[in-house]
Amino acid sequence: MASPDAVFKALADPTRREILHLLRDGPLPSGEIAAKFPSAWATISRHLAVLRDAELVTTERNGSSIVYELDTTVFQDAVEHLLNWVQPRGSNAKRRS
């Protein structure tokens, strides 16, 4: 499994969060993702590699293009794990409005 470190570091960058947001409508090839951002293609490609290392996306080759797909299972696991990790114990819980 991807380390929490990798997951949260991946999420710490706004461009990478935008990429995940973009992918919620379905898988996209690297080029189409890069086209949506002002940064150079190579820069986006490396962001995608970070997301893949964190297992937030999966890749699949489709002919000459490589398709990136959101993987929310790992994502949700990481978040749930963290929620439990820091959840107050005893009488420290703050009331949520």
Add this chain to the structure above:
Amino acid sequence: MASPDAVFKALADPTRREILHLLRDGPLPSGEIAAKFPSAWATISRHLAVLRDAELVTTERNGSSIVYELDTTVFQDAVEHLLNWVQPRGSNAKRRS
């Protein structure tokens, strides 16, 4: 409200996650927190400042010491916001086992 950027950057560091974990049992003064880690007190103090900027903890002066308390409301809001932000739409949802 704290920016998502600040929140996820704060969570990206393992030491800071450990601090949050430590605080789940209740508020602690800076010195007691620092004592639990191998790093210098000044280093922990700055980690605490990052957590405070991200509004993951609140502070309160108590005599000569400054007490840090976990604030899970902001934390949960950020996580929920992100979950919605990247949640797949349409038929892209992967089945969770």
Add this chain to the structure above:
DNA sequence: AAGCTACTTAGCTTATTAGCTAATAAACGA
């Protein structure tokens, strides 16, 4: 006020990372 305790801020060094351009790799059509 002088000194002590508790903590933060400043200033520095080192490591990591985002951005770029250029070079490389892999698939495909002529």
Add this chain to the structure above:
DNA sequence: TCGTTTATTAGCTAATAAGCTAAGTAGCTT
């Protein structure tokens, strides 16, 4: 196989951040 499209990797620079020690601030005690 040669060129084109699609995408990644390499190599560089600049910015960010973590670590340290030392200096500064704030409250308490006497």
